Amino acid sequence: MADKVETKPMPNAPDPVTRNLWYVVAATDELPPGQVETTMLLDTNLAMTRGADGEPVVWLRGDEEKGDEIDAETILDRLPVKNAYGYTWTCLGTPDADLFPIPEFAEPDRKNMSCGSIGIHVSAPRAVENFLDMGHFPYVHTDILGAEPHTEVKEYDVEVSEERDEVLATRCRFIQPRAAKSATSAMEVEYVYRVPHPFCSVLYKSCPEDESRQDVIGIFLQPMTEESCRAHLLQSMIDSYSTIKDMRRFQQTIFGQDKPILENQYPKKLPLDPRAETPIRADKSAIAYRRWLSQKGITYGVIPQAS
Amino acid sequence: MPLSLSDPTWYPIASSEDLPFRHVYQGQLLGRELAVWRADDGNVNIWENRCLHRGVRLSIGINEGQELKCQYHGWRYANRSAGCTYIPAHPADAPARRIENRKYPVREAFGLIWSAANDERPFTPFDGAEGKDWFALRPMPVNAEPEDVVAGLARLAPDDQPADLLPGLAVQLGAVLYFVQPIDAARAVIRGLLPERPSDEMTTLRHYNEVLTKLRDRLERAAARKEAPAPLTPLYEKVSADLATMPDIAIPRGNTFNVVVRRKWQNADGVISFELADRDGKHLPTFQPGAHIDVHLPNGLVRQYSLTNGPGDLMSYVIGVKQESASKGGSKVLVESVREGDVLAISEPRNNFPLRRDATRTLLIAGGIGITPLLSMARFLDKSSLPYELHYFVRAGENVAFKSELEVLHGRVDTHIGLAREAIREKVNALLGPYQFANHVYICGPGAMLEMVQEVAAALGWPDDAVHFEYFQNDKVIDSSSSFDIELARSAMTLHVPAGKTILETMREAGLTVPSSCEQGACGTCLTTVMEGEVDHQDVYLNKTEKASHTCMMTCVSRAKSGRLVLDI
Numbered sequence: 001m002a003d004k005v006e007t008k009p010m011p012n013a014p015d016p017v018t019r020n021l022w023y024v025v026a027a028t029d030e031l032p033p034g035q036v037e038t039t040m041l042l043d044t045n046l047a048m049t050r051g052a053d054g055e056p057v058v059w060l061r062g063d064e065e066k067g068d069e070i071d072a073e074t075i076l077d078r079l080p081v082k083n084a085y086g087y088t089w090t091c092l093g094t095p096d097a098d099l100f101p102i103p104e105f106a107e108p109d110r111k112n113m114s115c116g117s118i119g120i121h122v123s124a125p126r127a128v129e130n131f132l133d134m135g136h137f138p139y140v141h142t143d144i145l146g147a148e149p150h151t152e153v154k155e156y157d158v159e160v161s162e163e164r165d166e167v168l169a170t171r172c173r174f175i176q177p178r179a180a181k182s183a184t185s186a187m188e189v190e191y192v193y194r195v196p197h198p199f200c201s202v203l204y205k206s207c208p209e210d211e212s213r214q215d216v217i218g219i220f221l222q223p224m225t226e227e228s229c230r231a232h233l234l235q236s237m238i239d240s241y242s243t244i245k246d247m248r249r250f251q252q253t254i255f256g257q258d259k260p261i262l263e264n265q266y267p268k269k270l271p272l273d274p275r276a277e278t279p280i281r282a283d284k285s286a287i288a289y290r291r292w293l294s295q296k297g298i299t300y301g302v303i304p305q306a307s
Numbered sequence: 308m309p310l311s312l313s314d315p316t317w318y319p320i321a322s323s324e325d326l327p328f329r330h331v332y333q334g335q336l337l338g339r340e341l342a343v344w345r346a347d348d349g350n351v352n353i354w355e356n357r358c359l360h361r362g363v364r365l366s367i368g369i370n371e372g373q374e375l376k377c378q379y380h381g382w383r384y385a386n387r388s389a390g391c392t393y394i395p396a397h398p399a400d401a402p403a404r405r406i407e408n409r410k411y412p413v414r415e416a417f418g419l420i421w422s423a424a425n426d427e428r429p430f431t432p433f434d435g436a437e438g439k440d441w442f443a444l445r446p447m448p449v450n451a452e453p454e455d456v457v458a459g460l461a462r463l464a465p466d467d468q469p470a471d472l473l474p475g476l477a478v479q480l481g482a483v484l485y486f487v488q489p490i491d492a493a494r495a496v497i498r499g500l501l502p503e504r505p506s507d508e509m510t511t512l513r514h515y516n517e518v519l520t521k522l523r524d525r526l527e528r529a530a531a532r533k534e535a536p537a538p539l540t541p542l543y544e545k546v547s548a549d550l551a552t553m554p555d556i557a558i559p560r561g562n563t564f565n566v567v568v569r570r571k572w573q574n575a576d577g578v579i580s581f582e583l584a585d586r587d588g589k590h591l592p593t594f595q596p597g598a599h600i601d602v603h604l605p606n607g608l609v610r611q612y613s614l615t616n617g618p619g620d621l622m623s624y625v626i627g628v629k630q631e632s633a634s635k636g637g638s639k640v641l642v643e644s645v646r647e648g649d650v651l652a653i654s655e656p657r658n659n660f661p662l663r664r665d666a667t668r669t670l671l672i673a674g675g676i677g678i679t680p681l682l683s684m685a686r687f688l689d690k691s692s693l694p695y696e697l698h699y700f701v702r703a704g705e706n707v708a709f710k711s712e713l714e715v716l717h718g719r720v721d722t723h724i725g726l727a728r729e730a731i732r733e734k735v736n737a738l739l740g741p742y743q744f745a746n747h748v749y750i751c752g753p754g755a756m757l758e759m760v761q762e763v764a765a766a767l768g769w770p771d772d773a774v775h776f777e778y779f780q781n782d783k784v785i786d787s788s789s790s791f792d793i794e795l796a797r798s799a800m801t802l803h804v805p806a807g808k809t810i811l812e813t814m815r816e817a818g819l820t821v822p823s824s825c826e827q828g829a830c831g832t833c834l835t836t837v838m839e840g841e842v843d844h845q846d847v848y849l850n851k852t853e854k855a856s857h858t859c860m861m862t863c864v865s866r867a868k869s870g871r872l873v874l875d876i
Contacts, residue, residue: 129361135380135396149665149693149745151381151395261379264364266340266357267543275545278359278406282396 012226014042018300019093021197024220024232027114028088031056036068040224042092042300046079056081056088085234086114087220100166100196104204104216105236113244115233115251117222122262123301124199124221124229125270125293130258131201131219132193132285134174140257143177147186150175153282160292167195167292169285182208182239195289198298199223207238215239217251226301227268231255271303310453310489312337312541315427316475317412318488319419319498322443326351326420331375333366335490337424338539340364341411346386346619347372353422354389355409358382359546365408372690373619384408386619390593398665399772401595401658409544417441417500419486433473433484444499445512446488447519451530453489456497459526460485463518483515492536497522563603563652566591569623571647575708577630578676579642583653584623591621594656596687597680597749597777600624601654601824604640611825613679613751613777614656615709617686624656627708629676657824659831659848660751660777662687667745669695670738672760674752675706680777681751682709689716698723698738700731700752731756735763742768750776754847761850771852778847781828781864785845791867795819795876796838810862814876821862821876828864835862840872 051072137146340356342365391406505511824832828846
């Protein structure tokens with residue numbers, strides 16, 4: 001079918017807000033020094049590597065192929081780079097702000113780990129919304145994050161913090177059979193969700209080991225196209241027993257359960273029109289997130305509300 | 308002629324054998340994806356392939372027999388109506404609003420499942436369809452324009468016996484019929500029918516498979532040489548405006564519609580049953596377990612009766628009516644003067660007695676005719692293999708109604724016959740046991756029994772929100788001697804309620820439309836939020852905790868203790 005006309009529509013150029021955001025493109029220590037790694041961000045092909053100093057370098061991909069040997073010193077036309085939370089972040093536009101803070105990451109007794117990067121055939125905002133959602137626990141993460149018959153999503157609070165420009169959901173409670181690698185019995189778990197970036201979210205949940213502290217899990221979405229993304233997962237845990245490998249495997253199991261559901265969602269872009277889908281009270285945080293995206297003027301990976 | 312999203316032609320979209328027991332098949336027609344499933348009662352459902360909640364394909368959902376359950380959040384949709392019957396994230400609420408998936412017309416005939424983009428045209432079988440034992444060939448998908456596929460099929464005909472082109476992308480070649488299912492602008496499926504079951508099925512199927520595979524290769528080579536038409540882009544219909552905003556817990560006033568009494572029979576001593584059906588044989592609206600309907604009686608009275616039906620059972624509603632010797636008005640008229648074939652107006656089902664399905668133990672306690680909503684609940688729990696116990700208290704063995712329906716349940720069903728008041732109390736005490744987390748009890752029966760069970764449960768430490776009850780009627784004497792003012796916050800109106808008149812009546816006289824049903828403080832329809840003031844509760848709907856909170860009231864009977872009430876109306 002080589003002579004068949006390509007009918008795919010032209011990609012929607014990212015809106016300025018989306019273009020000027022920082023995005024994770026790799027776990028920094030997984031970038032091979034002296035070798036080219038390739039990826040895609042906002043329909044743009046990127047190449048990346050690490051220099052002799054270990055610092056990541058990212059640039060617009062030319063004819064480089066994955067695995068090519070390269071000296072980072074020879075790359076002069078570079079994209080901005082930030083190294084944060086174990087990940088390499090870049091920006092295609094003019095990064096206009098600092099990255100959102102996750103202060104817990106710096107606490108000395110935490111186990112911080114990247115839990116892999118998982119490709120998903122769905123828009124990044126759909127993946128964020130799934131991360132905020134508790135109602136699916138008993139059905140998708142059966143016997144881990146939830147189990148029938150305990151399906152109730154109790155009333156919780158949502159606000160859009162103007163000062164920090166983020167969506168914040170608090171007092172989120174759910175009965176979980178096995179909330180974390182270190183949990184052994186069912187308990188009501190309390191969550192706080194933050195959406196500090198249109199394509200990133202951070203959750204705080206009761207820590208089975210220490211009642212006074214919270215485990216932190218972050219999801220950083222890399223929108224590859226409007227309808228596909230990579231999810232980069234961060235865990236920052238209080239857990240003196242489990243190995244990093246076990247904790248990673250736990251999180252990958254969870255995400256492996258979400259992936260087939262997300263890839264069966266239609267439309268793949270997130271509809272911002274309130275009449276596109278049917279929200280219930282449990283979806284308060286998703287409703288706030290959709291409104292927040294609308295107000296920011298984000299059009300990439302979403303179906304904007306017709307004006 | 309290019310394909311149109313609104314093409315009213317009926318096309319085959321699956322073979323009957325694509326729908327084995329409890330399967331969900333993913334079908335496609337005119338650019339749309341379809342979730343196709345057969346319920347245990349044999350009915351085939353063809354729905355838009357996405358859950359209205361978050362757009363997840365329903366074809367990856369679970370066919371529970373009479374309901375389809377979405378994989379993502381466990382929402383349940385009823386056989387036939389595609390109406391949502393349960394939202395697990397809010398187990399205590401009946402899905403109060405009409406959440407209904409988009410359905411497509413369906414007909415099963417000649418070994419195939421047929422559908423159309425809309426119901427503009429009735430299904431008409433092709434010429435010569437009747438009287439044959441049609442045998443469906445294996446479907447052959449082809450990446451080519453449907454019209455080109457029709458032309459390709461026609462060219463298979465030998466010169467001396469040209470093909471007949473039939474209406475609706477179909478071709479007859481000798482005795483064999485080929486229907487082309489237009490999946491999209493450039494994709495089709497060939498579905499063939501033989502007029503009889505061949506003696507050697509495998510050889511015959513293989514033969515036609517070879518012929519059609521060759522045709523497919525030719526058609527796909529030709530399609531690759533020309534420009535493909537743009538795919539059809541179906542629009543997802545928007546949900547109604549009231550579904551788009553976050554719902555309050557509100558009970559809408561249903562419309563009334565006419566049903567015909569299909570059957571009336573003596574169900575047990577003192578219980579008459581009525582089966583009510585649509586006059587044109589269509590299915591009735593979705594209901595949830597515990598729901599009741601208002602029945603408008605020939606003498607102008609309106610009475611409430613619980614539905615006894617199980618999940619996805621929408622071809623008729625079955626109610627049970629108590630035949631009381633001294634019955635005044637309602638039941639008497641129904642029992643004595645309504646006959647089979649009569650037409651009655653009923654309301655859409657309303658549910659003020661919702662069943663939670665997030666319990667570790669569900670205890671259903673019925674007294675006499677109170678069995679009706681609990682039978683429905685037991686049937687829903689039964690179909691979902693959720694644990695439950697049903698205890699049915701009756702005066703005498705001949706009073707046991709719905710015997711055959713109770714016998715087919717798989718859970719524990721105990722009938723307690725002829726127990727005296729004190730013995731019932733002891734029994735209930737033993738059945739309830741000390742309260743444990745996620746235990747729920749549902750009671751329906753005479754007022755005295757309901758009060759007794761509530762008392763016993765409270766003494767055993769059961770919290771109010773674990774004790775669910777529905778009264779048939781409010782036996783209390785209503786004291787309407789007080790007079791007070793009501794301030795309607797949303798309507799910006801202040802009204803005076805004089806002695807002898809209800810809040811509901813006062814609001815109606817002022818021109819407001821407010822929902823109500825039983826108007827005696829039993830059914831819960833006129834539930835209103837109270838923003839300020841102390842309520843003089845006279846209903847039997849709210850539980851003690853709810854009454855003590857002074858945040859809600861039934862406007863049909865309850866009044867004010869304070870001089871003024873502020874209502875959220």
